[in-house]
Amino acid sequence: MLDFRPVNLIIGMLLSTLSLGMLVAAAADLVVGNPDWQVFVVSAGVTMFVGVAMALTNRTSGTHISVRQAFVTTTFSWLAITLFASLPFMFCELELSFTDAFFEAMSGLTTTGSTVIVGLDHAPPGILLWRALLQWLGGIGIIVMALAILPMLRVGGMQLFRMESSDLSSEKALPRTAQIATAIGVIYLGLTVIWGGAYWTAGMTPFDAMAHAMTTIATGGFSTFDDSIGHFNSGLIDAIATLGMFVGSLPFVLYLKSIRGDYGALVRDTQVQWFATIVAVVVVCVTGWLWLHGGFDPVQAIRYAAFNIVSIITGTGYASTDYGLWGSFAIPVFFFIMFIGGCAGSTTCGIKVFRFQVLYASARSQIHHLLQPHGVFIPYYNRRPIPDEVITSVLSFFFVFGACFALLALGLGFLGLDFLTAVSSAATSISNVGPALGPIAGPSGTFQPLPDEAKWLLSWGMLLGRLELFTVLVLFTRSFWRG
Amino acid sequence: MLDFRPVNLIIGMLLSTLSLGMLVAAAADLVVGNPDWQVFVVSAGVTMFVGVAMALTNRTSGTHISVRQAFVTTTFSWLAITLFASLPFMFCELELSFTDAFFEAMSGLTTTGSTVIVGLDHAPPGILLWRALLQWLGGIGIIVMALAILPMLRVGGMQLFRMESSDLSSEKALPRTAQIATAIGVIYLGLTVIWGGAYWTAGMTPFDAMAHAMTTIATGGFSTFDDSIGHFNSGLIDAIATLGMFVGSLPFVLYLKSIRGDYGALVRDTQVQWFATIVAVVVVCVTGWLWLHGGFDPVQAIRYAAFNIVSIITGTGYASTDYGLWGSFAIPVFFFIMFIGGCAGSTTCGIKVFRFQVLYASARSQIHHLLQPHGVFIPYYNRRPIPDEVITSVLSFFFVFGACFALLALGLGFLGLDFLTAVSSAATSISNVGPALGPIAGPSGTFQPLPDEAKWLLSWGMLLGRLELFTVLVLFTRSFWRG
Numbered sequence: 012m013l014d015f016r017p018v019n020l021i022i023g024m025l026l027s028t029l030s031l032g033m034l035v036a037a038a039a040d041l042v043v044g045n046p047d048w049q050v051f052v053v054s055a056g057v058t059m060f061v062g063v064a065m066a067l068t069n070r071t072s073g074t075h076i077s078v079r080q081a082f083v084t085t086t087f088s089w090l091a092i093t094l095f096a097s098l099p100f101m102f103c104e105l106e107l108s109f110t111d112a113f114f115e116a117m118s119g120l121t122t123t124g125s126t127v128i129v130g131l132d133h134a135p136p137g138i139l140l141w142r143a144l145l146q147w148l149g150g151i152g153i154i155v156m157a158l159a160i161l162p163m164l165r166v167g168g169m170q171l172f173r174m175e176s177s178d179l180s181s182e183k184a185l186p187r188t189a190q191i192a193t194a195i196g197v198i199y200l201g202l203t204v205i206w207g208g209a210y211w212t213a214g215m216t217p218f219d220a221m222a223h224a225m226t227t228i229a230t231g232g233f234s235t236f237d238d239s240i241g242h243f244n245s246g247l248i249d250a251i252a253t254l255g256m257f258v259g260s261l262p263f264v265l266y267l268k269s270i271r272g273d274y275g276a277l278v279r280d281t282q283v284q285w286f287a288t289i290v291a292v293v294v295v296c297v298t299g300w301l302w303l304h305g306g307f308d309p310v311q312a313i314r315y316a317a318f319n320i321v322s323i324i325t326g327t328g329y330a331s332t333d334y335g336l337w338g339s340f341a342i343p344v345f346f347f348i349m350f351i352g353g354c355a356g357s358t359t360c361g362i363k364v365f366r367f368q369v370l371y372a373s374a375r376s377q378i379h380h381l382l383q384p385h386g387v388f389i390p391y392y393n394r395r396p397i398p399d400e401v402i403t404s405v406l407s408f409f410f411v412f413g414a415c416f417a418l419l420a421l422g423l424g425f426l427g428l429d430f431l432t433a434v435s436s437a438a439t440s441i442s443n444v445g446p447a448l449g450p451i452a453g454p455s456g457t458f459q460p461l462p463d464e465a466k467w468l469l470s471w472g473m474l475l476g477r478l479e480l481f482t483v484l485v486l487f488t489r490s491f492w493r494g
Numbered sequence: 495m496l497d498f499r500p501v502n503l504i505i506g507m508l509l510s511t512l513s514l515g516m517l518v519a520a521a522a523d524l525v526v527g528n529p530d531w532q533v534f535v536v537s538a539g540v541t542m543f544v545g546v547a548m549a550l551t552n553r554t555s556g557t558h559i560s561v562r563q564a565f566v567t568t569t570f571s572w573l574a575i576t577l578f579a580s581l582p583f584m585f586c587e588l589e590l591s592f593t594d595a596f597f598e599a600m601s602g603l604t605t606t607g608s609t610v611i612v613g614l615d616h617a618p619p620g621i622l623l624w625r626a627l628l629q630w631l632g633g634i635g636i637i638v639m640a641l642a643i644l645p646m647l648r649v650g651g652m653q654l655f656r657m658e659s660s661d662l663s664s665e666k667a668l669p670r671t672a673q674i675a676t677a678i679g680v681i682y683l684g685l686t687v688i689w690g691g692a693y694w695t696a697g698m699t700p701f702d703a704m705a706h707a708m709t710t711i712a713t714g715g716f717s718t719f720d721d722s723i724g725h726f727n728s729g730l731i732d733a734i735a736t737l738g739m740f741v742g743s744l745p746f747v748l749y750l751k752s753i754r755g756d757y758g759a760l761v762r763d764t765q766v767q768w769f770a771t772i773v774a775v776v777v778v779c780v781t782g783w784l785w786l787h788g789g790f791d792p793v794q795a796i797r798y799a800a801f802n803i804v805s806i807i808t809g810t811g812y813a814s815t816d817y818g819l820w821g822s823f824a825i826p827v828f829f830f831i832m833f834i835g836g837c838a839g840s841t842t843c844g845i846k847v848f849r850f851q852v853l854y855a856s857a858r859s860q861i862h863h864l865l866q867p868h869g870v871f872i873p874y875y876n877r878r879p880i881p882d883e884v885i886t887s888v889l890s891f892f893f894v895f896g897a898c899f900a901l902l903a904l905g906l907g908f909l910g911l912d913f914l915t916a917v918s919s920a921a922t923s924i925s926n927v928g929p930a931l932g933p934i935a936g937p938s939g940t941f942q943p944l945p946d947e948a949k950w951l952l953s954w955g956m957l958l959g960r961l962e963l964f965t966v967l968v969l970f971t972r973s974f975w976r977g
Contacts, residue, residue, distance in 0.1 A: 079865065165864060300908075343907035343916055347900045370893045377890045378968055381648060382562065399882070406889030407860045410853045413896065417830045424826035425783070430914055430931075433826055448913075485861055 013083065013492075016069040017076050022088045023065030029092055030059035032144045033099065039218075040137030047103045047137045054098040061095070079491065081164055085156070086483050089474060093117045096145055103138050110463045117470040119145030121477040122153065122358055124232025124328030124445030125452070125469070127459045131237050136218060142233045143222040150229025150358035151199050153477070154263050157356045158195065159188045166479045167408035168369060168401045171392060172355060195263045198270070203228045206255045213247045227255035230358045232328025232445040239454075240318070241331040249318045249331055260286065260325040260353025281393045282354045286364045293348060294320050300340050319454075324348045326360045328445015330454035342431075342448060349438045350412075360443030360476050362412060368392055369405040411480050416441055419472045426465045436465070440472035496566065496975075499552040500559050505571045506548030512575055513542035515627045516582065522701075523620030530586045530620045537581040544578070562974065564647055568639070569966050572957060576600045579628055586621050593946045600953040602628030604960040605636065605841055607715025607811030607928030608935070610942045610949070614720050619701060625716045626705040633712025633841035634682050636960070637746050640839045641678065642671045649964045650891035651852060651884045654875060655838055678746045681753070686711045689738045696730045710738035713841045715811025715928040722937075723801070724814040732801045732814055743769065743808040743836025764876045765837045769847045776831060777803050783823050802937075807831045809843045811928015813937035825914075825931060832921045833895075843926030843959050845895060851875055852888040894963050899924055902955050909948045919948070923955030 037051035076084070093116045100112035107115065111127045118125045119142050131139065161169040207224035211217055219235050226233045236242035240252050261283055268276035277283055294317050301312035315332055322329045323345055334341055352361020372390030379388040389396045419437035428436065428451075435448035436458075446454045451461070458466065475483050485491055520534035559567070576599045583595035590598065594610045601608045602625050614622065644652040690707035694700055702718050709716045719725035723735050744766055751759035760766055777800050784795035798815055805812045806828055817824055835844020855873030862871040872879045902920035911919065911934075918931035919941075929937045934944070941949065958966050968974055 078867065082864075165867065339910045339912060339916070340904070340908045342913045343903050346913070346917075347904065370890075373886065374890045374894050377887060378964065378971055379973060381565075381964060381968055382971075382974060384561065384648065402886065403856065403889070404860060406886070406893065407853075407857045409896075410889065410892055411857050413892075417826075420826050421823070421830065425823045427822045429822060430825045430829070433822070434829075434917075481861060481864060485864055488861055488865075490862060491865060 013079060014071075015083075016071045017080055018084045018087060019065045019069035020071065021084050022091050023062045023067075023069065025088050025092055026058050026062030026095055027066065028062075029095060029148070030055040030062060032148060033058060033141070036099065036137045036141040036144065039140045040135055043136055045104075045135040045137060047099075047135050050102045051099055051137055051141070054095070054102070057098065058095045078164065081160060082482055082485050082491070085160060085164075085478060086474075086486055089120065089478065093120055093470075093474075096120060099138065099141055104135060105138060108463075110466050111459075114458065114466045114470050115142070116145060117473050118445075119231070119233060120149040120152075121443050121473040122146050122149045122229050122231040122326070122360070123440065123443040123473050123477075124226070124326075125439060125447075125458050125473075126233065127457055127466070129237065129457055129459055131235055132242075134235075139222055139235045140218075143225040143231075143235075146229045146231030146233055147203065147225035150231060150259070151196055153358055153360075154195060154199065154356065155192045158264060159192060161479060161482070164482065165400075165404065166481045168366060168405035169355065169479065170404070171365065171369075171397070171401050191264070191267065194267050198263060198266050199228065202255075202258060202266075206251065209251045209255075210248065213251055214245060215243065215248070223252070224255070227252055227327070227329075228259045228358070230256055230259040230325045230327040230353065232322070232326075234329060239331070240329045246314055249314055252329060253318050253321050256321050256325045256327045256329075257290070259327075260357045260359045262354045262356035264356050282365045282368065285368055286354055289351065289364070290321060290324060293324065293344065297337075297341065297344060301337060304340070305337055319345075320348065323444060323446075324351050325353045326442055326444040328439075330446060333453065333455040335448055335450070335453040335455065346435055346438065346448060349435070349442050349444045352442060362409065362442075365392065366405050366408060369397055369402060370409060372397065373402050373406065408480065411484070412441070415472070415475055415480060419468060422468050423465055426462050426468070428461070428465060436461075436469060437472060440469040441476035443473055443476050496562060497554075498566075499554045500563055501567045501570060502548045502552040503554065504567050505574050506545045506550075506552065508571050508575055509541050509545030509578055510549065511545075512578060512631070513538040513545060515631060516541060516624070518627065519582065519620045519624040522623045523618055526619055528587075528618040528620060530582075530618050533585045534582055534620055534624070537578070537585070540581065541578045561647065564643060565965060565968050565974070568643060568647075568961060569957075569969055572603070572961065576603055576957075579603060582621065582624055587618060588621060591946075593949050594942075597941065597949045597953050598625070599628060600956050601928075602714070602716060603632040603635075604926050604956040605629050605632045605712050605714040605809070605843070606923065606926040606956050606960075607709070607809075608922060608930075608941050608952070608956075609716065610940055612720065612940055612942055614718055615725075617718075622705055622718045623701075626708040626714075626718075629712045629714030629716055630686065630708035633714060633742070634679055636841055637678060637682065637839065638675045641747065642675060644962060644965075647965065648883075648887065649962045651849060651888035652838065652962065653887070654848065654852075654880070654884050674747070674750065677750050681746060681749050682711065685738075685741060685749075689734065692734045692738075693731065696734055697728060698726065698731070706735070707738070710735055710810070710812075711742045711841070713739055713742040713808045713810040713836065715805070715809075717812060722814070723812045729797055732797055735812060736801045736804050739804050739808045739810045739812075740773070742810075743840045743842045745837045745839035747839050765848045765851065768851055769837055772834065772847070773804060773807060776807065776827065780820075780824060780827060784820060787823070788820055802828075803831065806927060806929075807834050808836045809925055809927040811922075813929060816936065816938040818931055818933070818936040818938065829918055829921065829931060832918070832925050832927045835925060845892065845925075848875065849888045849891060852880055852885060853892060855880065856885050856889065891963065894967070895924070898955070898958055898963060902951060905951050906948055909945050909951070911944070911948060919944075919952060920955060923952040924959040926956055926959050 033051045033055035037048045040048035097112035097116035100107045100115050114127055162173040203224050206227055207221045210220035210223050222235050265276045297316040298312045301307040302309050318331045319334045350362050352363045353359030355363050355365045376388035376390045416437050420434045423433035423436055431449040432451050436452055439447045452458050516534045516538035520531045523531035580595035580599035583590045583598050597610055645656040686707050689710055690704045693703035693706050705718050748759045780799040781795045784790040785792050801814045802817045833845050835846045836842030838846050838848045859871035859873045899920050903917045906916035906919055914932040915934050919935055922930045935941050
C-alpha cells in the first residue's frame with residue numbers, strides 16, 4: 012500500500028497557502044464594500060481548516076518521497092486545490108454551478124484562460140482578483156514543478172532539464188532546488204510588478220493593471236473585461252502585453268542565470284532561438300495575409316497579428332479582436348499554433364518548443380540513417396547529444412498527446428458540438444490556451460453555452476495537458492497500485 | 495553522381511506495362527464504338543515508345559541497385575507513371591485540364607479515390623475502365639513495394655516486415671522475393687475475380703462488377719457512378735463491398751501463408767486482430783449513434799455504419815450515403831479514422847495499424863519505465879521484441895506525418911478553403927482515403943470546384959502518403975545528392 016501521509020501533508024500545506032489568497036480577494040471586496048468578502052472569508056476558513064488538519068495529522072519524520080508518491084501528490088494536489096478554489100465561484104454573487112465553478116477554477120490554476128463567466132465588466136473586484144490570483148499561483152506552481160518535480164519523474168522528456176539546473180551551483184540537491192525555486196519566485200514577482208507598472212503607465216487603473224500583469228506573466232489569459240485586452244483598444248497596451256506574454260514563455264531559469272552574470276544565457280539557448288523564430292515566422296505570415304487579403308493597413312496588420320498570435324502560441328488566450336473573422340488562412344493557423352506552446356520551464360503549456368526540437372532532430376537523423384544505414388547519427392539538443400531515453404520519451408509524448416486530443420474531440424462531438432468547436436476546444440484545453448475557435452467558444456464567445464458534460468471533459472483535458480499527460484495517466488495503470 | 499541507368503531502365507519497363515493497360519481500355523471503347531478508343535491507342539503508342547526507348551537505352555549489365563537508386567526509382571517511377579497515365583484523361587471526351595488529369599491519375603495510382611470528374615454515369619466505358627485499372631495496378635504495385643522495397647529501405651518502421659517474408663522459404667533473397675511477389679499477384683487477381691463474380695451475382699452488370707471488384711480489392715474507391723456504391727442501393731452489394739474492402743486491407747503475405755497450409759496465419763497475426771478490433775469498435779459506436787440519435791432502425795444503422803466506416807478506415811473511399819449528415823459525432827469520427835488505414839503489406843494507406851501497435855507498445859513501456867526507472871521494459875510486436883531502431887522509425891514517422899498533414903491543411907487554408915474542407919482534404923490525401931468532409935469535397939461532392947493550386951497540393955499529398963513520406967522527403971536533403 013502507498014503511504015499517503017507525505018501526500019496529504021503536502022496537499023495540506025498547499026491548501027493553507029491557497030486560503031491566504033482567498034483572504035487577499037476578500038480584502039478587495041471589503042474595500043469596495045461588496046458583501047462577497049464574506050464568501051471569501053468563509054471559503055478561506057474552510058480551506059485553512061482542512062489544510063491545517065491534513066498537514067497536522069500527516070506529519071512524517073522522513074523527508075524522502077518515493078516516485079509513486081510524487082506522482083500521486085502532483086495529480087491529487089492539483090485536484091484538491093481546484094476543488095477548494097472553486098468554492099468562491101459557487102457562493103459569490105455570480106452563483107456559478109459546481110460544474111462551472113470547477114471549470115473556471117481549473118482553467119485558472121492551469122493558466123488556461125477559458126471562461127464560463129459572461130459579464131466580467133460588472134463583476135465585483137474580489138472575484139476578478141481571485142481569477143487573476145489563481146492563474147498567478149498556477150503559473151509559479153508550474154515553473155517550480157517543471158524545475159523540481161517533472162525532471163525527477165522523467166515525464167515526456169523533461170529529464171533533459173535535470174542537468175540544466177545543476178549548472179547553477181554544485182552543492183546538495185534539495186537545498187539547492189529550494190534556493191533556485193525561491194530565486195525564481197522573486198523574479199516572477201518582479202516581472203509581475205514591472206508589467207503592472209507598465210500597464211498602469213499605459214492607462215489602466217491600478218487594479219486592472221495588477222490583474223492583467225498577473226495573468227500576462229503567468230500566460231494565463233483571464234481578463235477583467237469580456238472583451239479581454241481588446242477592451243482598452245490601445246496599441247501601447249497591446250505591445251506591453253505582447254512582450255509580457257513572450258517574456259512569460261521563456262525558461263525562467265535562464266533569467267536567473269542572466270541575473271547571476273551569464274548575460275548571454277537567453278540568447279544562446281536554442282529553445283529560445285527556436286521559439287523566437289517560430290513566433291516571428293507565424294507573425295510575418297499572418298501579417299502578410301491580413302495586409303493582402305484582410306484589408307488591414309500594414310501597421311494595424313502587424314499589431315493585431317503579433318498580439319493575437321503570441322497570445323495563442325504561448326497559450327495565454329487574450330484576444331484583441333475576433334480573429335475568427337480573419338478568413339480561411341487564419342483559422343487553421345490559429346488551430347495548429349495552439350499545440351506549440353512556449354519553452355519548458357516557463358508558465359506555458361502545449362507540446363512545447365524543446366519537444367519539437369527533439370522531434371525534428373530525431374526525424375533528421377532518421378533521414379540520414381536511411382541514406383547511410385551503417386552510419387551513426389546522434390540528434391543534438393542545445394549542443395549536447397540527446398540520450399535515447401529522452402528521444403523515446405518525447406516521441407511517445409507526442410503520440411499520447413495526439414491520442415488524447417483525438418479522444419477529447421470525439422467526446423465533444425458525441426456531446427453535440429460542431430466540428431470546429433469540438434476540435435478547437437479539445438486543442439485549447441489540452442494545450443491550456445484559452446479560447447477555442449468558432450462562433451460559440453471562440454475569441455468573442457465563452458464556454459458558458461456548452462453542456463455540463465463537455466465542461467467536465469474540458470476540465471479533465473486541462474489537467475491532463477498541464478501535468479504533461481503521463482503524470483496523470485500513470486495513475487490509471489494497474490501496476491501503479493499493485494507495485 | 496548518381497547512375498540513373500537502372501532507374502531509367504525500371505521506369506521504362508513500368509511504362510511499357512502501363513501502355514498495355516491503355517490498350518485494354520481502348521478495347522472497351524472499341525466494343526461500344528466510342529471514338530475515345532483512338533485516344534487510348536495513341537496514348538499507349540506514346541507511352542510504349544518512351545518506355546521501350548528508356549529501357550533499351552539504359553540497359554546495364556549489373557542487377558545490383560544501391561539504396562539511393564532505389565529511393566530515386568520509387569519516387570520517380572511513381573511520378574512518371576502518373577504523368578503518362580494522365581494522357582487519356584486530357585484527350586478523351588471529358589477533356590480534363592492537365593491539373594485535373596494529373597490529379598485523377600495520381601488519385602487512381604495511389605488508390606486514393608478522390609475524383610474531379612462529375613458525370614461518371616454517362617462517361618464512356620474506356621475511361622471508367624482506365625480509372626479502375628489505375629487503382630488495380632496501383633494496388634498490386636503497393637503490395638509488391640511493401641514486400642520487396644520498403645523493408646529494404648527501412649522507411650517508417652517497415653523493416654519490421656523483413657523477417658516476415660523470410661518465414662516463407664529459406665533460399666536466396668532475390669528469386670524468393672520475385673517468387674513471392676508472383677504468388678501474391680495471383681492471389682490478388684484471384685480475389686478480384688471472386689469479388690467480380692460476387693458483384694455480378696448480386697445484380698451488377700459484368701462491366702460494373704469488374705470495375706468495382708478492381709477498386710474494392712485495391713481499396714481504391716473509384717466507382718462507375720457519381721453516387722458510388724450508393725447508386726445500387728442494395729444491402730447485398732453493400733455487404734460484398736464491405737467484406738471486400740476488409741479483405742483488401744489485410745497483409746497479403748498472410749493469404750499466401752494460409753494457402754500454403756498455415757491456416758491460422760491470419761487469425762494469429764496481432765496486426766489483423768487489432769485491425770478487426772478497431773473496425774468493430776468504431777462500427778458499434780457509430781451504429782449506436784445512428785440508432786439512438788440518427789433515427790435509423792438497428793438493421794439500417796449497422797448496414798450504413800459498417801459500409802461507410804470500413805470504406806473510410808481502409809482508405810477505400812466508396813460512399814453509400816452522405817455520412818456528412820449523420821450529426822456531430824460522425825464528423826470527428828470520420829475525420830480521425832481517416833488516419834488509421836489498414837495493415838502493412840495490404841493496398842491501404844494511412845498511418846497503418848502496425849504503427850499504432852508500436853506506438854501503443856512504446857507508450858506502455860514508457861509508463862512502466864516511469865514507475866520503475868531501473869526496470870527494463872521491452873515493447874513487443876507480434877510476440878517479438880521490437881528493435882529500438884524500429885521504434886524510433888515509427889515514432890518519427892508519426893511526427894512527420896502530423897507535420898505534413900498540418901502543412902497541407904495550412905496551405906489549403908491559404909488557398910481559401912474553409913476549415914473543415916481544408917483539414918479533411920489534407921487528411922484524405924495524405925492517407926489516400928478518397929472523399930473529404932463537408933459540402934464541397936465530402937462524400938456527395940467532388941474535388942472539381944477546388945482551385946488548381948489546391949489540386950496540386952493534394953496530388954503532392956497523395957504521393958507523399960503513398961510512398962510513406964520518407965521515400966520522397968529523402969530526395970529533398972542536400973546529403974542525398976552530395977553523397
